[in-house]
Amino acid sequence: MSVDHVLAVVPVADFEAARAWYERLLGRPADNRPMEDLAEWQVTGSGWVQVFRDEERAGLGLLNLAVDDLDRHVADLAERGVEAGAIRAATKDVRLSTITDPDGNEVTFIGNFRVRY
Template identity: 50%
Template sequence: MRSVELFAGIPVTDYERSLPWYERLLGSPPDFLATETEAVWQVAGQGWVYVVQRPERAGQALLTMLVPDLDRRVAEIAGRGIEPAVSETYDNGTRKVTYRDPDGNEVGFGGVPGG
């Protein structure tokens, strides 16, 4: 099986306004700046999330990351001043919490029962 590296992009209208929001959401400054208007975070071994200024595409991203302790993640994010827009529990017990950035992009964190 081939190794895969995943880069998931989130287009934003205003990079300077969005960068601090994503730093609070993800809990750190970016791992690197790809360009003057693109920031990149490593969120898993081979998984990266990047925020890039692309006003013509802003507000349409949908991204969900599964985390081992959803309650802890939500509490940490709340401690940095961001509250979820939506919290859901599916029939199988899986939970998902969704945040919306200033452009309306949706970034979710999910947790499985017992995880």
């Protein structure tokens, strides 16, 4: 099996409020609006974040995004009016900062993340 793209779906109840919040979070408007209640941001070469109206599942999502410079990323978020959680240590020099969207979905930014096999 060959996988061409990975799409992380974040379920929300109030689509327009969530779309605006994710625009601030990701620093730009959606890259694609394929349906009325779906917005997509391409965050890596083949990785996408989708915000989708799904009232039954809203608030149950977990989204992890590895970033190149966690301190700078958290500062950039603050400049866009999005207050990230405190940076905390995990294991193997990995650091985390978690934020909750308006529906209660958790978005965790990961710094110093390296895939180890």
